[in-house]
Amino acid sequence: MTQIRTPGPLDALFAPRGIAIVGASRNPAKLGAAMARSLGGFTAVGGHLALVNGRDDTMYPSIGAASADGPVDLAVLCVPAAACAAILAEAADAGVRAALVCGGGFAEVAGGQGAEHQRRLTEIARATGIRVLGPNTSGFLVPGAHLTASFVPGTSRVPSGGIAVVAASGGVNHALAFALAEAGHGISLAVGLGNGADVTAPDVLDHLADDPDTTAVALHVETVADGPRLIAAVRRLTARRPVVALVVGRSDVGAFAASHTGALATSWRTTRAALAQAGAVLVGDERELVDAVGALAVTRARAVADPGVGVVTAQAGPGLLLLDNLQGRSIAVPELTGHTQDELAALLPPLTYQRNPVDTGRPGPAMGGVLRAVGADPGVDVIAAYALHEPGAVDLVAAARAGRTDGVPLVLGLGGTGDAVTRDRDALRAAGIAATGDPAGVAAATAALVADARARSTGGDGPAAPGTAVEVADAYDEGQAKDLLDHLGIATMPRRCCATRSAAHEAFDALGGGDGDGADRGVRPVAAKLLDAAVLHKTEIGGVHLGITSHQALDAALDRLEAAGARRYLIEAMAPPGIDLIVGARRDPVFGPVVLIGLGGTVAEALADVAVRLAPLSVDEASGMPSELSGRALLAGWRGGPVLAPRALGEIVASLGGLLAANPLIDEIEINPLRLTHSGLIALDAVILTRKAGDAHPDR
Amino acid sequence: MTQIRTPGPLDALFAPRGIAIVGASRNPAKLGAAMARSLGGFTAVGGHLALVNGRDDTMYPSIGAASADGPVDLAVLCVPAAACAAILAEAADAGVRAALVCGGGFAEVAGGQGAEHQRRLTEIARATGIRVLGPNTSGFLVPGAHLTASFVPGTSRVPSGGIAVVAASGGVNHALAFALAEAGHGISLAVGLGNGADVTAPDVLDHLADDPDTTAVALHVETVADGPRLIAAVRRLTARRPVVALVVGRSDVGAFAASHTGALATSWRTTRAALAQAGAVLVGDERELVDAVGALAVTRARAVADPGVGVVTAQAGPGLLLLDNLQGRSIAVPELTGHTQDELAALLPPLTYQRNPVDTGRPGPAMGGVLRAVGADPGVDVIAAYALHEPGAVDLVAAARAGRTDGVPLVLGLGGTGDAVTRDRDALRAAGIAATGDPAGVAAATAALVADARARSTGGDGPAAPGTAVEVADAYDEGQAKDLLDHLGIATMPRRCCATRSAAHEAFDALGGGDGDGADRGVRPVAAKLLDAAVLHKTEIGGVHLGITSHQALDAALDRLEAAGARRYLIEAMAPPGIDLIVGARRDPVFGPVVLIGLGGTVAEALADVAVRLAPLSVDEASGMPSELSGRALLAGWRGGPVLAPRALGEIVASLGGLLAANPLIDEIEINPLRLTHSGLIALDAVILTRKAGDAHPDR
Incomplete structure (x- = not known):
């Protein structure tokens, strides 16, 4: 972790020189013992790890004492909720600049003292500047620094790499870190925010914008406390690194969500729209998240509005699954140019499909040339490829490396099982090629590269349309509302606001050109509506009458409007159908x-x-x-x-x-x-x- | 493979006593050599494997010669397309009862001799009774018999187990077999049908209905040649074993699909509906297929129309992902009864969510009791559970075993990485518990158990509604069509078919109760329509007039109907809104x-x-x-x-x-x-x- 950069506000948390575990324990079942086990690796690489327990004379009696033997930047609090605030204040006094509080019993608990315990943590953080991660989280990990601040066993096996995980929940943080590891991806930092008493997602995202070890960010969102701050942080981060976001709450999970985070869930749709607008790539579930961030961690496509995908497959059937999946996502798979098809015809047996998808037939040494020809096609911005692992037929790692086109990322699904397959996928990733195993994974990874390219192509748009300050009335009837639309340049139909029936008849003559008998002699029909700022749903109370072509019909309509309480009328030309x-x-x-x-x-x-x-x-x-x-x-x-x-x-x-x-x-x-x-x-x-x-x- | 059952028509193919590789080769790059390598395992378990090549005197000169040394049930043809038919006939003559043709160059190739080569294969199969798998497929595998009739390397590493794969494509067959193996599942038989010149999906499905080693079937469908036969086979099979189907073609993949299989794609939606009606569980992609068939291979839920799912989670965040995913699939997660909640309250800390989902808080020894209590709830038919792998906190395998309720399957997502996690997932499966890794996998597996339970609950419905034979007219106008609806007991509005204007006015009086002036005095509006069996789209040509409340308006409408070519009119009472x-x-x-x-x-x-x-x-x-x-x-x-x-x-x-x-x-x-x-x-x-x-x- 050699870094030359300005220290950030969360460096004490994620890159501490020393750590004190307060409430360390020799009872292996206790949180304090589990944390000491997990953080053992930190001492192995020379970090200062101090066990603090005032009731155990084999340990430091206080954080202050621990600090005397080496710098302590981070305190890991393994004490009951009620005791945390006092320990946090003591830590801040001792010069500690960050704390992790894993335990529960805070604001996530309805009733009781939990909310008060959390309020005091937040208060001390604000007053002293110490940064607090949690409470109610299983912690975080920085594999590159052998820093496993988590009580979940096995976490230290997660490999180091370029992907950062920022999860609302400690459990999801671990689930994602494990899933990424299983899929062959490495982690730079993985954080579960828990209750977010002090450190929230925007803090961590800001930290990651300056983290040279992070090449892509996976963001898991349950609830949003401060929308504009989150969006500003995502926007800053996406300007530097790709962000993939998974938002929970498609269905109504409100009751359980509230019990879990102590916060109300906001609108899933609006949260997703806001994140996308800020440049994040959205995914539907945690599997797509793994594929998407795994691809974006090693490669990105050119910023174009509607990227085209070239599909190359060594086996037709899986290629068909891939094509179907891509098209189901509204991703363009354009026909290749005649020039490209000519090049492919020279490389491939004559009878395979070569227009896009390109079916190579039996895989062979032509694969590199095929990839290069497809990558050079002007309509292709990303290549999505699939092949079963057949090292005897073709060395796909060499072919993929040789077949690369600058600026055209390659996603390669390598089907097979066993260590040789895993090694080849790793080798592909090391060469900047997004490797996965199955057609669905290729499609999800390709979709992420496409979404990221689209987001960046619109990111450079002109500024937001300036809003005009207007004199705002206390209330607007339909006529006044349409006057404002006219002011904004939005088309409306010719209309008149009428205070009397005779004015309405005059308006009918002027707008409808009516002559009174309703026959079909070129009369333009008009609408008559109740005009009252207090009535929002006119139709339901009989306040809208359409297709009026005679004075007689107008009178009938005005009768009904009066019966519905109208004192004023809107007479308006009818719009054409549409x-x-x-x-x-x-x-x-x-x-x-x-x-x-x-x-x-x-x-x-x-x-x-x-x-x-x-x-x-x-x-x-x-x-x-x-x-x-x-x-x-x-x-x-x-x-x-x-x-x-x-x-x-x-x-x-x-x-x-x-x-x-x-x-x-x-x-x-x-x-x-x-x-x-x-x-x-x-x-x-x-x-x-x-x-x-x-x-x-x-x-x- | 000790089996006591009546030999089936495909036993020679999938359970041969001996195999001849015709076109075997000592050149390691040739198909005949690759096949010999793959089938080496078959000899290791005592099967008779004969290499046949008339131009290599280290091999048998003919199939007949190979048969002299031991029974040959299956011939694997590694010769060019043009030579296959003659070899197939020779094999049939020699008493061989099945053949595998892997090579391409048959009907999947547009133009040329391919279609003729395939037609001859089919002809010989029909004439001699020899069964042919292929051509244009990478083969099949029966891991339990060490029978790997595939040229794809690594295929012999696929473990034996209860899942059968029946794939339209050889490539997809391998991709699925590898994906199942990677997820920890074993295979009984995996077949890629290729062009299906003789053996088609219904043949293999019929074979599997009698296969004691198969506990669940994964079916991949690209095109359907004989719909009724496929559906009959699926129906027979689902009566005995669960079938999970993945149908390609959600989007328009027609051109590439046709090039691949030589057949036109049929309607994706209709194919899916037909398979579901026959009792198959449908999935959206190959990942869901793995989760679904992996679960159904070890457990099934009770046949109920709307199964309820109990969600149990050791970590709230992943539980929320799981809940959201289930509800997004319209799966019921009902609130637990008060009795169940009381039982849970006695087992769990007081402050976790226990209504469903059940959040256990920190995982501990209560897990078994929690699963048992949830499984006993009358609203719960399936339990979907998630926990990070924390063997120090709880032995989840023991807890899941102890917590089982008869008839209520458990799907358990075990988050983590490493061999200990894999071993525990295997142990869970061996105990009849559907094990997977992530919340998305738990949701997909649970959805499959729910869909299977729903399908079986409707499978026992009464017979199809009997159709009535009617005297069919050459053509139907709207009035005649509605007479037939009346005959079927389908409600229509009162109407009269009128050949003259005066009849139309009489009909208006009878149906509308009109008095001629169109004023609002209780007149029921009528519709007037053009009545002509030759006109299918009346509205577009002005053939429909609605809301007629006066004789004057009726005359206007009749004028327009005449202008549109009407000689007869339908006068009908207007229906209420809806x-x-x-x-x-x-x-x-x-x-x-x-x-x-x-x-x-x-x-x-x-x-x-x-x-x-x-x-x-x-x-x-x-x-x-x-x-x-x-x-x-x-x-x-x-x-x-x-x-x-x-x-x-x-x-x-x-x-x-x-x-x-x-x-x-x-x-x-x-x-x-x-x-x-x-x-x-x-x-x-x-x-x-x-x-x-x-x-x-x-x-x-």
Whole structure:
């Protein structure tokens, strides 16, 4: 761990010169004994390890005494929850700059003294500057420094390498470290945050941005206390190293999650969207996490918006599994150019499939040339390859090395079992080739390289669309809300707000061109709606009447609006048919202003098919949102329907986001529906919710 | 391989007394040499292995000569494609009863002689009764008999065990065998079918139904040649052993797939539905396949319709990953009874979560009791557990053994790395406990046990709804189609078919109760539609007019219908509002009659959110279809809307399926929409497509 860099605030924790175990024990079943066993390796490489126990005269009586024999940067507290605060204060007094508290009995426990014990830890950390990891965690490990601050046996077998793990939970930290080790990957630092009384994920992520031993970061998120701080830390880190994030909470795990962390779970979807926007690669489960971070630790693709993948396989069947998996992830596998196909035809037997995927037939010495030809294809940014381990037919390590193209990463699944296979996978990784075992692993690793390339290609977009400060009204009726949309440059239909029935009839003549008999002689139909800022759901109470083509029908509609309580009316030209969307901006309790889009209608709503981003955001960023919708095919000219210009939608979404960001008194704005027509996007209804100036919360 | 059973038709292939390698070679790079190396283990256990090469006088000159020295049941052909047919005939003449043809150059190759070479192989197999595996496959392995008929090195390291692999592709067969071995599972038989010139998946599945060494089957499907035969074989096999199926082709992999197998890919969705209906457990990728078949090889849950899972975890964070994964798969994790919670409270520290999931806090000797208490809960059919490997804290193998409840399988994820962990996982499996390493693996294994239990619970349903033979018309207009629905007992709205305008006005008076002025005085609106069996898409040409409440409006509608070419009119009462569904039955080119349901509307259509089953089918089976729709929440009283009675829909779907099964001249019937209202399900439109008697194809 020879490093030349400015010491960081967590160096005392993760790179201590000396460690004191307070509450060390000779009873092997005690935590203090388990910690002493685990940390034994630290002394073997010359670290100062002091056992402290005032009731055991074979040990140091106090941290102060331990410090006299060598520097103690880190105190590992193996004492009951109630005793931790006093020991922590003593440690800080003795010059110790970091502490690990593994035990439970703090804020994760409902009722009792737990929350108070944790509050006191936090208070002492704030007051003295000592940094505290935990409580309620199984600890951390730095294999490169032989530093295993964990009571879980076997942890010292985790090999050193370039992957850092930052897990909300100590158990998940260990599960991930073990899974990475089993898959052949090494660890630079693996941390379980536990209750996060002092050290939280952003602290560790900031530390890793300066850690020369870390080449990629695996982030496990359960709950988010401070959204903007987490996102800022992820953004800083992704500018330097790839980050892969696994967010728990797809389904409703609230009750158990709260019992575990003492915090309420925030929105899974919003947390994922925020992390992706900050440049992290998202995965669905811990297996994908291993594949993704394992690949990104050794290689990255060029920053391009839609990377193409070249698939090369020595066996057709596994290649088909790989292709199916990649396409199921909406990853492009473009047909190779004629030039590339000509090159391949010269290398391969004539009868294999060579357009992409490239089936090499029986593996042989042509493999290196095939990889080189595919890597040189202008449409290929990543190569995903699979081969059974057949060293007699081809030396895949040599072929993969020889076949490399600068800037085009190779993911190679090497199928087989036994030590020779493991050794070859290790050799591939050492050469900067992402090695795994099965087609699903190749697909997950390739997807991570693609997602990382996409994230970096948008990371350089222009700045967030600036929001305009407006004079915020106490309340908005539909007419006022649409006036604000007009101000933002969002199209609406011609309309009039009418205080009387006669004004409504005049509006009908002006907007509908009606002549009163409802016959089909070129009358343009109008809508008549109840106009009242206090009524949010007009349709449900009979406050919306559509397709009015005669004064008679208008009168009937006005009768019903009056019956529904209307005193004012909105008369509006009807929009052409199209596909209805919902777009809006609101304030997330954890992340602050967010924007979202979805398809209109109950099916889309029942499926919760929406895309989310933090606001403010750039038009480029917002323009990428429709491609995330499951029902996006509807926006691409479905059955002759209109085709969405993503940028036009992006401008609307970005302006709504900017509006919320610039105007703390606006709580929410929703356009529902925003109709996609052959003439563009038109807002058909809009709701704006505000708060009184005195009630404004900090804009976060 | 001591077996007492009737010899099966594939015993010569998979349990030969002697093997001849035809085209054996002393050149180590040749296929004939690789095969001889692989099959060396067979001689070591006393099998007769004969090397045949007429041009090498150290070998047998012919199969006949080889047979003279001992029985030869299996010939492994290592000769060029063009030479295979003659050798196969020679083998059959010599009394050989099975052959393996690994080489390519047959029907998988477009153009050239390949298809003809394969046709001749098939012809000789049919004529002589010799069974042929391949061509174009890397072979098969029977580890328990030390029989490695594969040229892929390392295959002989795959351990013997209870799992059979039946893969469409030789490469996938090896990839799966290696992945199972890496995960600690053993193999009874692993077969790659290749081109399937003679031996196909149903043959091998039939063989496995009688194989006492096989406890679970992994089936990999690329294309299906004979749907009914495959499904019959799967059904027979699942009655005896669990089958887990992985179907390729979620995305459009057609071009590459066709090049690989020489066959067109059939519908992924229909193939999956058919396999599930036959009792197979479906998985999404090869990793889930390993977890699923690994679990089902050692344990099965009780056959119940909606199994409940008890989650037990020694570490909260991984338990949360597990819970999230299970709930994301719509698996029930019910709250434990008060009695169970009382028992747990007596075993565990007071402050852990114990309602389900059960968090044991620090693992300790209570683990066995906790598993027993959870297993005894009446709502628990499977236990999914996770713990880091901490032998100092608890012996999990002993605890899991002691904590077993009869009939309640346990899946245990044992996190850690190293030989001690591997040994403990092996010990768990030997005790009938499904062992894996990570929460994702526990979830996949648990999901497989749950799916298998569900499949067996519906397997005993009543017989398929009998179809009624009807007199099939050459063509059906909407009125005739609805008459047939009436005959099937499917609700429609009151209607009249009208040949004249005056008849239409009379119908309006009768159905709408209209008085002619269109004012809102209790008139029930009617629909007027073009009535013509030749017009399938009425709406697009202006053939449908809704909400008619006056004779004047009816005249306008009739004018437009005439303009659209109508000579006859359907006047129909309008249905109440509700949620629109699409239900239908059609003929799949591979599987024969199928039924499908989906939600109405373009969003559902764009998402292809449909459920499919083979027909004929029981009402019970059909009643399970709505629960597969992503948008199923819409059918469960969404925002005060109507609630679907699944059985009512099941009866309709089963009757449509029976109709197609019993009437070969009906090609397709679709009800679109079938509206779910507060008064039940009502068919609003229906289309029936027929074929002329002379054109009828076999009903498949």
